[in-house]
Amino acid sequence: MEEIMPRHESRRTVLKSLAAIGAGLYVGPVARADDSKSPNEKLNLGLVGVGGRGYANLQGVASQNLVALCDVDPRQAKTAFEALPQSTKYADFRRMLDGETLDGVVVSTTDHLHVPIALNAMRRGLPVYVEKPLGHNVWETRLAAQVAREQQVATQLGTQIHAGDNYRRVVELVRAGAIGPIEEVHVWVGKGWGGGTRPTDTPPTPEGLDWDLWLGPAPQRSYHPTYLPANWRRWWDFGSGTLGDMGCHYLDLVFWSLGLKYPTAVAAAGPPPDAETAPVGMTATWDFPARTVEPAADGAAGGEMPAVKVTWYDGDRAPRELHGIKLSGSGVLFVGKEGQLLADYGSRKLFPQEAFADFTPPEPSIPASIGHHAEWIRAVKTGDPTTCDFAYSGPLTETVLLGLVAYRLGRPIAWDAETLTVPDVPEAAALIRPPYRAGWEIA
Known part of the structure; x- marks a missing residue:
């Protein structure tokens, strides 16, 4: 993006x-x-x-x-x-x-x-x-x-992308049980915001740039062009690597389809964690409990959903094949008891293809969006709901960030969503709520 x-x-x-x-x-x-x-x-x-x-x-x-x-x-x-x-x-x-x-x-x-x-x-x-x-x-x-x-x-x-029609059709397929109960999902993004060494030289700050304001709550450091305009995503102090950059886009489809909220366990793998920058490639897995998904106001059907394990891959860890299906670029693979559903921003396919040759998809039930920005504008004016309000996107973002907590700790974690703690791992607290620079504290 x-x-x-x-x-x-x-x-x-x-x-x-x-x-x-x-x-x-x-x-x-x-x-x-x-x-x-x-x-x-x-x-x-x-x-x-x-x-x-x-x-x-x-x-x-x-x-x-x-x-x-x-x-x-x-x-x-x-x-x-x-x-x-x-x-x-x-x-x-x-x-x-x-x-x-x-x-x-x-x-x-x-x-x-x-x-x-x-x-x-x-x-x-x-x-x-x-x-x-x-x-x-x-x-x-x-x-x-x-x-x-x-x-x-x-x-x-x-x-x-949540406003696009393809995501709606994928949600309808999942909720209709097209591939049966889903206990396994894979999500991958081929690019990598990671790597790099903290610069030691201190070039002058460009005229007009307010570097102190740009730093905001981050720890003090000298200006360097390596951070701007986009590479800040690599650095823990400012961004969250590829998972933070793209996870909310692709995991959004999983959250919406499966009615997810908070994971109970998280693990991650990759190169040894660096104190400054995200990895060029990593994996993360989240375990979500079984749940009852209520029918949604947007028209998505409800139902009983089994426990599910969601696995993320990015950068040089992105897979080329899963469950016999060739993969490329970025996407999501839902694995059900009766088949698989492969999707990305604009396409979807059911596998095995021969088994679904005569498949008739469910009638569309989720109406088209008026546009992602337009939803918010309308909500401000009328009080109508948006599809990605913070009640929904908060848990989605928390899940993304918990993958990075597990990676940076270098160990699997059990997550207590009610207390925002990792029981028996006190060092996790500094990653869940890191300090803010003096004058930028929030509460």
Whole structure:
């Protein structure tokens, strides 16, 4: 999801299209967050992080009034800043929240700033759209979901593929029992955000970049271009490797299909853990208990589900074949007692193919999404639910991050979701709730 625009699309083309958005942007008296909004009335939004992935999210909410843009790096924000001259520009999200009266906030920063920004906004009663993963550690992820529930604000995690039709058809196949009870699922992503050695040289900080704000709650270190604009994902202090970057996208399909919430046991394997960076390839497994899945408001059928083991592979550990099925790229393989279901973002296949030659899929029951960003916009205006609110995406993100806890501990763990602890492994606490830099503490 790092690709922000087609490679053939020039910056001039992008500026031209955004200028069209900016030309119709009204920045005047700002409606208060507690004012009721009719479905046809535009929201006044503040965006934190408008370069990189934030540019795509800006496009996703461009139908609304983008009254404030915030980014610590004017180099990355240049396209958005120039295209929307009427909006107020900020480097510090706290100044933006203090200085603007908004209806919602879109957060597209590095992982380690997602929750500090979202908490600040939600505790002001503001709805938030947050890029994945929701949090940078398990404890703050749970806290974000708790505050969203207490404040009763509209939330949405940036798992945009959830809005696609293919995921809906896969969920319907699983819930209809097309391949029978599922006790085993495999998920793989072929790329690898990992490796690297902490630089020792200290080049000057680029003009305009507020490095201290970019660090936020992370431990103090000197600026280096190796971290920006995208390689921060490799570093534990800022990102969560490939599993943190892509896990919420692919495990989303598993969570939705199987009605999962919290695992009870987690294990991981890979090269010896590095104190600074994620591995170039790893595996993780999560054990989930048997459960009763209630019929969902989105139309997905309910039913009894057996205990299931979910296995993740990334980077150089991605498999090329499982259960006799050739694999490539990235995807999900559901293994049922009566067959297998192979899926990715846009396709699905049942195996053995000869056994399903005359198979008739169930009638579609989950309606098409109006769009992932559009769901959140509608929710802010009307109170309608979103499909990836923090009640759903919180446990999804926690599961992803627990895979990294097990990997960094170098041992399997039993997980107590109620207390957020790993019984009998005290060293796990520092990974579940690591310290925050002075002045950036959250509670």
